[in-house]
Amino acid sequence: MRQSKLFTKTRRESPADETAKNAQLLIRAGFVYKVMAGVYAYTPLGLRVLDKIKQIIREEMNAIGGQELIMTSLQPPEVWQSTGRWSDEVVDVWFKTKLKDGNELGLGWSHEEAIMTMMGNYINSYKDLPISVYQFQTKLRNELRAKSGIMRGREFVMKDMYSLHASKADMDDYYDKVIEAYKRIYQRLGLGEDTYVTFAGGGAFTKFSHEFQTICEAGEDVLYVNKAKNIAVNEEVLDDASSEIGIAKNELESVKSAEVGNIFKFGTEKGEQMNVTYKDADGEDKFVYLASYGIGVTRVMGVVVEKLADEKGIIWPENIAPYKVHLVGLNREDESIVDFTDGIYNSLKDKGVEVLYDDREARVGEKIC
């Protein structure tokens, strides 16, 4: 890509209406454009980063048998009524709207019910299980308060995977595989060192759900960690979990963290509520087991910026940098030098190296800054 033609250029100053480091830097560098509170567009540079993060996740999900598909943003109420999650009292982040004929619609904030409804149409026998599907979907959530730049928006990209099983044991096995896949993902994203698997807080599902928390000043959660023992406990479940694990509070250090992934087992709960069954080997109807696995793709991007930036700006890990090479062409008035750098640019391109070529007529200082 020739930088002279690149859509978006850098800005010298941070926007006054952003205090979050990730938003300030991403806007200054021209990776995102703010549309409104909690709603950001991704420019060509930002999209390249997003696509690379997605590709890493995609590879790891495929490696454990996940199959990519895409559900819909428009959601019919019926699908959610069976589990009680259409109610605004139960789910307070719904965006709801209406069709021209007056019928209500919701905009997808999560997709468990949507997946289960669809799966119910395809799963008949134990031979159809297990099955694991995932998507990269724009989630729409009517958050009371958006904050922290791209880390908590009303519209954001999430990878959500759903696995369906014939037995608890099979679900448990797969769940553990996903944990390992997630660890590889965060490793590849450059967050591995500071990302911990923790028991999640939040009521009835605590024992069946885990969060992936990355130590990050800009995060919303508090984690108690023991780095040497590689143990981390969410503040919300500190008392219960620490006794269960057998570690004393004073062995743990309190740090702020951002939730970069959340996985949980529904067991047969959704299957029962939505009547999703399969025939077992004896011809008997059984409820399917469900587990689901999320990664906030755009949030992860924000966390990377927050954690790895220095006083001069964003530092992308090589795996997700928008380009592998930034070729800086100087002396644009000297034709022989222009020809020379053009040659380097073309040969890198021919070799399939992703290269951003600064061919602008500008001084060195400006290009490098």
Add this chain to the structure above:
RNA sequence: CGGGGUGUAGCAUAAUGGUAGUGUACGCGGUUUGGGACCGUGUGGUCCGGGUUCGAUUCCCGGCUCCCCGACCA
């Protein structure tokens, strides 16, 4: 949703009850040229609605916006 703040040019900032200034960005001309260079010149602005006033960007009321704290967060 409760509380606090905010709103001036593309961006960042200043000032004022009486012609809104500067930087940057952008256009043009020129001097430069290995870490955001300089000179000249030009384009461009007071969130929306109402009120007070001879006159409101400024004061008052309402709305909206954005940010922060809290609450919320499968």
